[in-house]
Amino acid sequence: MKMHAAITEEVILDAVERGYFTLDNPGFCIKCGLEAYGCEPDMRKGECESCGKDAVWGAEELMLHIVA
Numbered sequence: 001m002k003m004h005a006a007i008t009e010e011v012i013l014d015a016v017e018r019g020y021f022t023l024d025n026p027g028f029c030i031k032c033g034l035e036a037y038g039c040e041p042d043m044r045k046g047e048c049e050s051c052g053k054d055a056v057w058g059a060e061e062l063m064l065h066i067v068a
Contacts, residue, residue, distance in 0.1 A: 001065055004033030009066055015059035028062060031055040 007028050015026035019041065027039030029048040032055075039046060039058045046056035057065075 001030065003030045003062075004028075006033035007062070012059055012062050012066060016063050019059055025058075027056050027058045029053065029055050030057060030062075 007030065012028070015024075015028070015035070018024050019026055024037055025039050025041070027036040027043055027046065028034070029036060029051060031053045032048060032051040034048065034050045036046070036048065036056045039056060041058045041060035043056060043058035044061055045054045047054055048056050
């Protein structure tokens, strides 16, 4: 999967950790790199509020793809 350069493994792991201890429910747009909030952990291809593309993924779902 091709992701925006701003979305690194460290950024994803930090977001997953925050999701465990806060109510953030973070995710990321893999096209523009913007962090999204209120995402289900298993979200795939949600609409980005910034660029409008269906490219928002939940942080936990992204983590599964970088590990695999």
